[in-house]
Amino acid sequence: MLTKRIIPCLDIKDGRTVKGTNFVDLRDAGDPVELGALYAKQGADELVFLDITATVEKRKTLADLAKRIARNVNIPFTVGGGVSSVEDASVLLNSGADKVSINTAAFKNPGLISELATAFGNQFVVLAIDTKKEEDGEWYVYLNGGRTKTPMRCLDWAKKGVEAGAGEILLTSMNNDGTRAGFAIDITKQLSDSLPVPVIASGGGGTMQHFVDVFQNAGADAALAASIFHFKEIDIPDLKKYLEQNNIRVRN
Amino acid sequence: MKVVLLKYNAGNVQSVLYALERIGVDAVVTDDHDEIRSADRVLFPGVGEALSAMQSLQEKNLDKLIPELKQPVLGICVGLQLLCAHSEERDTKGLGVFDVKVKRFSNRPNLKVPQIGWNAIYGLQSALFKDVKENSYIYYVHSYYAELCPWTIARSEYGMEYSASLHKDNFYGVQFHTEKSADAGEQILRNFINITDRK
Numbered sequence: 001m002l003t004k005r006i007i008p009c010l011d012i013k014d015g016r017t018v019k020g021t022n023f024v025d026l027r028d029a030g031d032p033v034e035l036g037a038l039y040a041k042q043g044a045d046e047l048v049f050l051d052i053t054a055t056v057e058k059r060k061t062l063a064d065l066a067k068r069i070a071r072n073v074n075i076p077f078t079v080g081g082g083v084s085s086v087e088d089a090s091v092l093l094n095s096g097a098d099k100v101s102i103n104t105a106a107f108k109n110p111g112l113i114s115e116l117a118t119a120f121g122n123q124f125v126v127l128a129i130d131t132k133k134e135e136d137g138e139w140y141v142y143l144n145g146g147r148t149k150t151p152m153r154c155l156d157w158a159k160k161g162v163e164a165g166a167g168e169i170l171l172t173s174m175n176n177d178g179t180r181a182g183f184a185i186d187i188t189k190q191l192s193d194s195l196p197v198p199v200i201a202s203g204g205g206g207t208m209q210h211f212v213d214v215f216q217n218a219g220a221d222a223a224l225a226a227s228i229f230h231f232k233e234i235d236i237p238d239l240k241k242y243l244e245q246n247n248i249r250v251r252n
Numbered sequence: 253m254k255v256v257l258l259k260y261n262a263g264n265v266q267s268v269l270y271a272l273e274r275i276g277v278d279a280v281v282t283d284d285h286d287e288i289r290s291a292d293r294v295l296f297p298g299v300g301e302a303l304s305a306m307q308s309l310q311e312k313n314l315d316k317l318i319p320e321l322k323q324p325v326l327g328i329c330v331g332l333q334l335l336c337a338h339s340e341e342r343d344t345k346g347l348g349v350f351d352v353k354v355k356r357f358s359n360r361p362n363l364k365v366p367q368i369g370w371n372a373i374y375g376l377q378s379a380l381f382k383d384v385k386e387n388s389y390i391y392y393v394h395s396y397y398a399e400l401c402p403w404t405i406a407r408s409e410y411g412m413e414y415s416a417s418l419h420k421d422n423f424y425g426v427q428f429h430t431e432k433s434a435d436a437g438e439q440i441l442r443n444f445i446n447i448t449d450r451k
Binding site: 001002003004005040045046067070071074075076093094095096098118119120121122123124167168195196197198221222251252 | 263264265266267270271273274299300301359364365366367368369370371372389391392393394395409410429432433434435437438
């Protein structure tokens with residue numbers, strides 16, 4: 001049986017790990033490759049590296065980082081942040097990345113999803129969606145790291161993305177991100193029930209029980225978190241034991 | 253020992269090279285027929301879409317060469333699928349080493365396609381799985397699978413049972429990404445490099 005996945009996320013700026021709270025403050029949490037290898041050893045199932053560097057050299061830096069990760073880490077990893085063309089993705093794939101995540105660029109040019117899926121297969125394309133629940137009770141898509149609101153509803157965009165060829169959805173709830181009050185169960189469940197591809201839940205994981213909840217009540221295929229792992233508030237081996245005790249299949 | 257990786261449009265060549273490097277094996281990436289023929293081990297990686305992968309092999313005449321190889325050959329993921337007779341993915345004719353069909357997982361509730369993640373392998377046979385425990389977890393990313401057949405040497409279950417691994421004569425295939433499957437994956441790669449008999 002396929003297991004549920006635990007995915008530490010490493011936000012990268014200028015080659016260093018950072019993590020924002022509600023996408024604003026940045027804290028330094030070390031060397032991404034060293035940290036990634038440590039997580040792999042502890043039993044993380046996958047890693048996500050999101051690059052938030054905004055310089056012209058970033059493409060080369062990111063490819064170099066992907067190579068270092070691929071050389072030192074023996075589990076799969078996804079690279080995201082500023083991938084906006086087949087060429088960008090190709091460089092990362094050839095550096096050893098298993099998947100790329102695309103967000104704003106895909107929203108602005110949905111053709112990018114199908115181009116990537118055709119060139120490299122659906123499994124290579126992770127559609128990252130930042131979403132926020134507004135006062136009308138609906139979840140809307142946000143772009144540019146949560147700074148730009150769109151009138152598109154989250155579920156509609158996710159469905160379009162999967163139709164275009166996305167092999168996986170990385171769903172971040174902005175309402176929950178940084179709160180450590182639990183994942184957004186309702187929107188995660190909506191997507192998970194409606195989509196034929198795996199859904200990675202992100203934003204809000206603060207306790208081990210939150211992970212149980214997102215797997216059991218929202219049907220997530222994977223759960224992603226950052227600072228709680230970076231600052232050792234939750235230890236991955238403990239988390240996996242806890243999930244097992246709650247009858248959730250995990251790799252051990 | 254000379255280890256080669258087939259050079260064509262497969263996406264995971266770099267990952268396989270690094271995995272070999274982690275277990276202390278130097279490999280070269282090549283599409284040169286003489287170099288491939290003279291190698292001790294041939295790895296046939298693959299990520300992506302079957303038809304374009306097959307076309308890329310054909311452009312280099314590797315489709316003729318591969319079935320004639322005599323040394324141990326390991327197909328990984330799409331590499332395994334292309335060693336089979338036929339794939340449903342864009343109706344692709346395979347190399348026919350394994351006379352078995354490659355089918356697509358059918359979408360149904362609680363069965364997401366592609367299968368992405370860690371699943372168990374069991375029913376392990378052959379030296380490829382030496383020192384690998386039954387029900388070890390390995391990493392899969394795929395929408396297509398080879399059916400169970402007489403050459404199945406490991407199984408997994410995703411909606412139904414399918415071939416996690418195949419073996420016939422000097423040809424081996426793994427559907428999972430052994431290069432990304434943590435310690436178990438590295439052991440399987442090591443076993444492939446160390447295979448002496450062909451049982």
